[in-house]
Amino acid sequence: MNITSQVDQKLALDGGPQAVEHPEPDLFHWPIVTEEDEQAILSVLHAGSMSGTDITEQFEREYAQWHGMKHGLGTCNGTAALLASFWACEVGAGTEIICPSMTYWASAIPALQLGAAVHFADIEPDTLCIDPGDIEHRIGPNTKAIVVVHYAGHPADMDRILPIASKHGLRVIEDVSHAQGTLYKGRMAGTFGDIAPMSLMSGKSFPIGEAGIVITDDSQLYERCVAFGHYERTGLPTEYNPTKQAIQDSELLRFAGAPLGGVKHRMNQWCSAMGRVQLKHYPRRMAEIQSAMNRFWDLLDGVPGIRAHRPPRDSGSTMGGWYASRGLYRADELGDLPCARFAEAVRAEGVDCHPGANAPLHLHPVFHDADIFRQGRPTMVAFGQRDVRQGPGTLPVSESITDIAFGVPWFKHDRPESIERYAAAYRKVAEHADQLM
Numbered sequence: 001m002n003i004t005s006q007v008d009q010k011l012a013l014d015g016g017p018q019a020v021e022h023p024e025p026d027l028f029h030w031p032i033v034t035e036e037d038e039q040a041i042l043s044v045l046h047a048g049s050m051s052g053t054d055i056t057e058q059f060e061r062e063y064a065q066w067h068g069m070k071h072g073l074g075t076c077n078g079t080a081a082l083l084a085s086f087w088a089c090e091v092g093a094g095t096e097i098i099c100p101s102m103t104y105w106a107s108a109i110p111a112l113q114l115g116a117a118v119h120f121a122d123i124e125p126d127t128l129c130i131d132p133g134d135i136e137h138r139i140g141p142n143t144k145a146i147v148v149v150h151y152a153g154h155p156a157d158m159d160r161i162l163p164i165a166s167k168h169g170l171r172v173i174e175d176v177s178h179a180q181g182t183l184y185k186g187r188m189a190g191t192f193g194d195i196a197p198m199s200l201m202s203g204k205s206f207p208i209g210e211a212g213i214v215i216t217d218d219s220q221l222y223e224r225c226v227a228f229g230h231y232e233r234t235g236l237p238t239e240y241n242p243t244k245q246a247i248q249d250s251e252l253l254r255f256a257g258a259p260l261g262g263v264k265h266r267m268n269q270w271c272s273a274m275g276r277v278q279l280k281h282y283p284r285r286m287a288e289i290q291s292a293m294n295r296f297w298d299l300l301d302g303v304p305g306i307r308a309h310r311p312p313r314d315s316g317s318t319m320g321g322w323y324a325s326r327g328l329y330r331a332d333e334l335g336d337l338p339c340a341r342f343a344e345a346v347r348a349e350g351v352d353c354h355p356g357a358n359a360p361l362h363l364h365p366v367f368h369d370a371d372i373f374r375q376g377r378p379t380m381v382a383f384g385q386r387d388v389r390q391g392p393g394t395l396p397v398s399e400s401i402t403d404i405a406f407g408v409p410w411f412k413h414d415r416p417e418s419i420e421r422y423a424a425a426y427r428k429v430a431e432h433a434d435q436l437m
């Protein structure tokens with residue numbers, strides 16, 4: 001299916017009618033909250049059990065089960081989940097991790113907090129995920145882990161990444177913050193690496209407030225994450241002591257009652273209560289998003305200059321909940337029209353469209369000059385690491401992100417007529433590219 005050509009329509013930028021005259025905010029509203037969420041949160045409020053762990057433990061079990069994984073551990077946010085996972089994987093002073101430059105800062109900065117350096121890898125222009133061909137030459141004697149981000153819901157190329165990690169004895173840390181429910185060749189994101197930390201923050205695909213979770217099949221990694229930031233769950237016989245048995249033989253038990261990271265990662269039970277409700281509905285809501293987003297992109301199939309950011313139909317891979325959905329831009333098919341100008345014309349049509357995605361992290365001063373520990377040296381090189389700081393020109397695909405990607409509507413409901421209007425806006429601009437030069 002395709003939409004009719006918009007060639008006869010004048011661009012809104014040139015005074016023509018807007019493709020989307022009446023924005024429909026409820027088409028995009030997220031999270032979807034019902035009385036069921038309200039009741040769940042109110043019951044925690046009335047019980048005064050915000051700081052308990054009984055509901056969080058139920059949520060952890062259900063969330064891990066959804067992935068077919070052994071362990072889940074709730075955290076106060078995704079950043080904490082990343083930090084604990086890094087520590088569990090022995091990322092520490094003087095070590096390095098490899099991480100794609102195109103991601104949110106929390107995929108990387110927690111490494112600095114542990115005294116480690118971040119060696120950034122470039123992304124693939126079609127998946128916007130870490131380029132497996134740009135990993136191996138970055139591995140050094142102190143590299144501990146590869147961080148994989150399933151960017152904007154798109155699964156990373158795990159079949160090529162995992163063998164590199166196992167060849168070099170590296171951990172794979174899957175940051176699933178964008179990709180809850182994403183499938184890679186039929187299997188869920190978060191089940192490929194050693195451990196999968198992720199955000200469950202209100203704006204993400206799986207939105208339950210200010211929260212995160214770690215899932216893993218590795219009991220030792222799980223116990224280390226508990227020991228790092230969950231002081232009341234490390235062995236002392238308190239009412240919040242579900243993991244005592246699990247860690248009884250562990251050397252970590254010696255430190256029971258004091259978190260080894262000196263941080264408190266417990267999840268507020270308003271969030272875990274909401275999480276249990278959201279989890280019940282997530283597969284159905286995700287399916288609706290997938291059908292809406294695929295409809296949008298099917299309508300634009302064959303339009304020059306723009307491509308869907310999604311895996312091939314028959315691959316068994318999906319985009320999960322299509323978090324922060326992007327389109328891929330091919331300026332050469334539109335007479336080299338800059339992506340920014342394209343996006344400006346789409347905005348004039350009534351659609352909020354901006355070029356790019358995240359800003360490439362490797363250029364951020366925090367990875368060059370920040371002296372977090374006040375040692376008189378940038379933390380990136382303060383613990384005897386190699387100097388792996390990367391300046392402009394080193395990661396060309398990530399640095400060109402505002403030329404190769406742009407925002408598209410993140411539909412939460414599959415309403416064909418509305419979606420057609422939004423798709424028409426993009427098509428109209430692409431068909432008038434020559435007038436925008």
Ligand SMILES: *Cc1c(COP(=O)(O)O)cnc(C)c1O
Pocket residue numbers: 077078079080082103104106107149175177178198199200201210211212
């Ligand atoms: C949001 C996000 C995080 C951090 O999660 P918070 O819950 O905001 O702390 C980590 N990684 C990625 C890729 C994210 O998008």
